[in-house]
Amino acid sequence: MKKYLVLFLFLSSIAQAQQLALLTVQKIMRDPKWMGVAPTNYRWSGDSKTVFFSWNPENKEKDQAYKVSVLSNKPEITEDNAAEKALAVNYTYNKDKSLGMYEKGGDVYLYNFKTKKETRLTNTVDRENGAYFLYNNEIVYQRGDNLFQVSLLTSETKQLTNFIKGKRPAFPDRVAPTLQDTWLKTDQTELFDIIKKRNKTGGRPQAFAGGRRSGTADANQKTIKPIYLEDKVLSGLVVSPDGKFISYRLTNPVTTNHNTIVPNYVTASGYTEDIPGRAKVGEFLNVSESFILDSEKDSVYTVKTAQIPGIKDLPDYLKDYPKQLEERTKKNEDRKVNLGTPVWNENGTVAIITADAQDNKDLWILKLDAATGNVSILDRQRDEAWIGGPGVGRGINWIDNNRFYYQSEATGYSHLYTYNVASAEKKQLTSGKWEVQRVQLSKDKTTFYISGNKEHPGITHFYKLGVNGGELVQITAMKGGNEVTMSPDEKWLAINYSYMDKPWELYVQANKPGAKAIQITKSTSAEFDSYKWRQPDLVSFKNRYGDDVYARVYPSANPHPNKPAVVFVHGAGYLQNVHYWWSQYFREYMFNNMLADNGYTVIDIDYTASSGYGRNHRTGIYRNMGGKDLTDQVDGVKMLVEKYGVNPKNVGLYGGSYGGFITLMGLLKEPEVFAAGGALRSVTDWAHYNHGYTSNILNEPFNDPIAYKRSSPIYYADKLKGNLVMLHGMVDVNVHFQDVVRLTQRFIELGKDNWELAVYPVEDHGFVEPSSWTDEYKRIFKLFETTLKK
Structure with a gap:
């Protein structure tokens, strides 16, 4: 009997130790692991049957790799690299999706879905990135500051651009001539008739060697006009689907700003060390200019931002500063804008581009004529305060060759719109006093998947909506926060769910209205659960x-x-x-x-x-x-x-x-x-x-x-x-x-x-x-x- 009493007291002491009892600052502010560690980093396997995630239910030093099958719903530990082997490859597809391309380790790989054969296209020390298909199934990728095109028929790789860092040399072969160089050249011309003759005819005649003029260029060799970057930074390289136009952006980095310094006093060295900091509001901003390179004409021209409607409009707040308003009105200058990268439709007939005013008052969606650099207005969002809201200015993409989708606060709430460039029809797909917080277009481009707070400002749900509009169908049902990661086949949802008094846990649900969400993880500790959180x-x-x-x-x-x-x-x-x-x-x-x-x-x-x-x-x-x-x-x-x-x-x-x-x-x-x-x-x-x-x-x-x-x-x-x-x-x-x-x-x-x-x-x-x-x-x-x- 005495032995059982001792055991009872021992078990009671353990239970008491796990009771949070009275809350104190010291208890609350411990390492958060005392509460339990929630799962994170959800990723689906390529076959859509398994969710991989990071978790630490045993409160170890670091999180471990876990997986759960949608068939068993039982989480289990897995190898750290198992997820990488099983994850869906993020392919970039050609038009008929018979070919897929992806990057790994800085190189480009091609996969043929019919033959199930993988081909490594590059194997270099340099990193190749941004690879995608042109309309003719040829491939473009970026290496360093330049673009390269690969023909899958001939395996030929050709260079498309020739961007060169630094300034254009005055004399390509050497530095600028000295006085001595100039004197010698003049003296040679005055002394020798042959020099005078060759100067008139354009240089030295070429001798024949083996049936071909020695020193002549190969007739098939293509020279690419160099574009010198000088002190500018290159970004935003995009090739049109037909390979004809290459757009890019050059930025003049600001070097005159007064960046701040944060002193660090408690250091390993014992000396005060400075942490480089940011600039303060009002310092100079980087200025960018966007260009189009016409590869057929070998000519470059700028995107004409002066054509943007309202480019000279001044903000209303200047009415509080009459002198400043008068000066700026008199100058009548174009406002500075930041251009996005062109987004081409699939067949390469139309490109759209965004422009953000640096004064934060305007966002334009523009149609770009790549052959001239001209732009025309498709949509303008003007806000005398500042442009913002969930999804506004981001995620603009094509549904088909005529329609693209975007978000706007035109009604006072961020909602989803489509625009038809052929008919100039703008269509609002969602409405009401709620916000569309995230949009994803289905793979077959027939359905939008939307996260939003339609039910209540403090509740998020996952919905679906046809690309032509119609009924907004709610898919998730749990009251609270629902953060969804959809499976590659779009049949399953990994839901990161929580409630006011319940931290985040993983749930899995079929991607169907009314389907039940199954809880996969239980992360909170016994000590955390012992208190009745409000x-x-x-x-x-x-x-x-x-x-x-x-x-x-x-x-x-x-x-x-x-x-x-x-x-x-x-x-x-x-x-x-x-x-x-x-x-x-x-x-x-x-x-x-x-x-x-x-x-x-x-x-x-x-x-x-x-x-x-x-x-x-x-x-x-x-x-x-x-x-x-x-x-x-x-x-x-x-x-x-x-x-x-x-x-x-x-x-x-x-x-x-x-x-x-x-x-x-x-x-x-x-x-x-x-x-x-x-x-x-x-x-x-x-x-x-x-x-x-x-x-x-x-x-x-x-x-x-x-x-x-x-x-x-x-x-x-x-x-x-x-x-x-x-x-x-x-x-x-x-x-x-x-x-x-x-x-x-x-x-x-x-x-x-x-x-x-x-x-x-x-x-x-x-x-x-x-x-x-x-x-x-x-x-x-x-x-x-x-x-x-x-």
Whole structure:
């Protein structure tokens, strides 16, 4: 009996050790492996019978290779290289799909599906890439900066282009002549009659040798006119399907920008080492020009961007700067654009090309006349804020020789369209207050497979739709997030699925409406499962502008007597965190659960500029970051006071990156609403962030200083009243440590109290070390405990 009691106590201690029990910062912020490791990297076998993936259910040092058959649905460990042997080859096909081509190890291989024979076409030290079939079944590939064409009938390889790095030499055979060279040449001509004679006749006569003139060029030898790249960078080499036209792009790289430097203090050498950084917004952009090489005429001409409709149109924001508007109107210059690479239809009769304005206001889809470089408009998307939205400007491709498909926010939401170049008919295939997030055309080009949030902004499903439009048919059924990888034969789906309180797992389902999705993996640990993670209330409220704003609310079962509340602000700005799937902010999700356990009501808002809600929501912060995105937080607090009984005097907020920025703006611009805040890795002055992100929203500092001063916390530093803790990694190459240092200096100069700065010497923008995560969230929790529960 005693022996059984000891065994019972031993088993009970093991079970207790696996219980998470009370949440603490230290438990939450450990190496995430304690939660269990979700499967990733889904790949189908070529026969569509097996899914290969990476997984680590035993919490080992690194993930292992797994596979699951659609017939058994039982995952099993496999060899690391088994997937590579079984995966579907990513063939590029000829017109009738009798031949396939692929690249491996930097060489090009050909496969004949009738004879089942594979042929290696290249075997070189250099890498061959970008191989594809021309209309006549000949093959083109790129090696270095040049294109080569292979005839499958004669096995002949010919060079199509002759791009040469560097400048065109003044004298091909040598350097420029010296004074001595010129004197000798003149003296020779004056001395010898034979030189005078040969100069007149064009040179020395050729002697015959063996029936052929010695030194003459082979009559069959083709010379290719060299194109010297000078200091430019070559890209975008594309050959038309008939092999006649070669398009390419030359870029003048900017070498005068002031790139930043991030000092790294904790190094193996013991010395401070500099990390090269990015340029800041407003620095010069690379300028590109696109060209067409006519191989038959051996002539080169530019793509005529001056013909683009609206190329001279100026943005509306210039009305705030009358002098600048007057100057730019007077200059009447073409705006700078970035051209894409031409996309040819299958028979090579039509090419389309995109053009993006560098001021971010326009996206054009153009028809390219390759014989002249002329362009004509097919579709124009103009946005006085900035062009964006899921799929917009990307993934444009042909359905047949007359129709191509693309996405546009013309209705206010990103939807799918087709355009017929023969009839000039534009057709909208999807509609409604939801977004098409991803599009894939079936192999037989009869069906679109679409991922979108039609059911609810926070639910993604997989759909199918005929290429001519019609009924949108839903295929997945599980409420939450459904990320689909389709099998090569398009009969099966590998679904990466999660719910609010359930991390991602692999499911397999037949590609049919109503088919059941079978769960393949179970990844979470016993310790993670022992806690009852909340499914927060997913609510919506009207902001002060009458717009619907969605939020997650974590009510406390036992609110503290002070009825405190905390607002979590997600990062990235254009990101969605209010949804029914597992949050990428999983640490913050767990921290919000811990706050609710400790008597706080927590809200997490998809504020204006978050993704998933259409164009107006996306661009609502144009020229005013810290405007609607901040007042949405304030309106969310008002909703908590009215519906969840929160005390408006005891509200704090926290967030990282863009969330850190909003936290600063909340403390500085809304001091009567927010009593305390934790700002992690936050932007304090947008003039010091990067160009690609910031110029979309705020234009450029020297063109639109009003927007930058309106949107940057450093200009509101004098307004600080509440309690603030700032936390920043010192080797952050995204939002530089300089940002928080500059704001710190302003607080010092202004004599501000109730703020502190915590620095993390070894951390980049995304923290890695559990000790750093633990330290920063202990400080944030302490801030809330000592200020909101007074």
